[in-house]
Amino acid sequence: KAGVTQTPRYLIKTRGQQVTLSCSPISGHRSVSWYQQTPGQGLQFLFEYFSETQRNKGNFPGRFSGRQFSNSRSEMNVSTLELGDSALYLCASSANRGSGTEAFFGQGTRLTVV
Amino acid sequence: ELKVEQNPLFLSMQEGKNYTIYCNYSTTSDRLYWYRQDPGKSLESLFVLLSNGAVKQEGRLMASLDTKARLSTLHITAAVHDLSATYFCAVDLGSGNTGKLIFGQGTTLQVKP
Numbered sequence: 001k002a003g004v005t006q007t008p009r010y011l012i013k014t015r016g017q018q019v020t021l022s023c024s025p026i027s028g029h030r031s032v033s034w035y036q037q038t039p040g041q042g043l044q045f046l047f048e049y050f051s052e053t054q055r056n057k058g059n060f061p062g063r064f065s066g067r068q069f070s071n072s073r074s075e076m077n078v079s080t081l082e083l084g085d086s087a088l089y090l091c092a093s094s095a096n097r098g099s100g101t102e103a104f105f106g107q108g109t110r111l112t113v114v
Numbered sequence: 115e116l117k118v119e120q121n122p123l124f125l126s127m128q129e130g131k132n133y134t135i136y137c138n139y140s141t142t143s144d145r146l147y148w149y150r151q152d153p154g155k156s157l158e159s160l161f162v163l164l165s166n167g168a169v170k171q172e173g174r175l176m177a178s179l180d181t182k183a184r185l186s187t188l189h190i191t192a193a194v195h196d197l198s199a200t201y202f203c204a205v206d207l208g209s210g211n212t213g214k215l216i217f218g219q220g221t222t223l224q225v226k227p
Contacts, residue, residue, distance in 0.1 A: 033213045042220065043202065048213030056214045090156060094213065102147070103215065105157040 002027065004093050004106035012112045018079040021109045025072050025093030032074040033103065034066060037088040046089075049074055050096075081113045116141045118205050120218035128226055130192050135221045137186040137203035144181045145206035147215065148188055150199045157202065161188075193225045 005024040013019050025032050033056075034046040045058040049068035066076040072093075078085055088110050092103040117140040127133055137146070145164055149157040161170045163179035163186060170177050174197065176189045186203055200222045204215040 031213050033215070035215075035217075043204075043215075043217035045214045045216070050213065058214070092157075092215075102159055102162050103213075104159060105149075107156045 004091060004104055006089075006091050006106035006109050008109060009107060010110050010112075012114060013081050014114055015081055015083060017081050018077060019081060019111060020075055020077045021089055021091075021111070023074045023076075023091030023093075023106060025074070025091075026104055029093035029095050029104075030072050031094040031096060031101070032068055032072065033092045033094075034074070034076050035090045035092065036060075037090060037108070038086075043090075046076065078111075083113050086111060086113045116143075116205060116207060116216045118203060118216050118218040120201075120203060120221050122221060123219055124222045124224075126224045126226065127190075127193055129194055132192065133190050135188040135190075135201055135203075135223075137188070137218055139184050139186075139203075139205045139216075141184075141205075141207070142181070143184075143205045143207060144179070146179050146186045147204045147206065148177050148186070149202045149204065151202065151220070152199050160201075190223070193223075195225050195227055198223055198225045 007022045031050045033048040037043045048056040052068045063079045068074045088108045090108045092105045094101040094103045119138045121136045148160040161177040166181040168179045174191045179186045200220045202220045204217045
């Protein structure tokens with residue numbers, strides 16, 4: 001069974017640019033969550049999608065957005081990149097949106113903003 | 115605001131020794147997860163604890179949950195070098211906040227031969 005796939009694995013962008021990251025969940029999983037991991041702030045929740053609807057959002061500025069497609073694949077977009085957006089972005093998929101469901105993480109996309 | 119705190123944040127230990135990582139959280143929840151992360155890698159799910167008193171064991175690792183004390187522990191028995199990694203606990207707030215995990219700061223474990 002294929003795991004959670006994130007693309008690309010690495011990205012280097014310039015301040016002010018925008019970036020789109022992709023996440024393909026485990027087959028059959030309908031919930032996708034996104035997290036940002038930095039040395040200073042640790043792992044922080046960005047947002048969660050289920051059946052193409054955003055159900056939860058973390059405390060990030062509006063420059064961070066996402067969407068989910070009918071096949072459960074999800075994308076997140078960051079516009080007007082800042083140096084502080086450099087981080088490992090992780091996506092997690094779960095079988096359903098119920099609490100207590102195990103989440104499986106992808107390998108992450110490491111974004112560097114220069 | 116929910117806070118999840120791990121203790122210690124760094125642990126250096128000799129092979130063969132036992133130790134416990136603590137995870138305290140600040141609000142009511144009976145759903146707690148433990149993950150392992152190797153350097154430059156993603157998070158690997160270790161344990162899912164879904165009720166007060168839950169105890170799960172896998173190899174040299176054992177996790178438990180005390181919801182009354184808002185405390186989970188990850189006990190390492192007879193550590194081996196392969197257990198060197200960063201361990202995170204994460205709390206699920208439950209209904210209304212599904213899909214959202216609040217993570218602790220992580221405990222970096224270094225097991226020396």
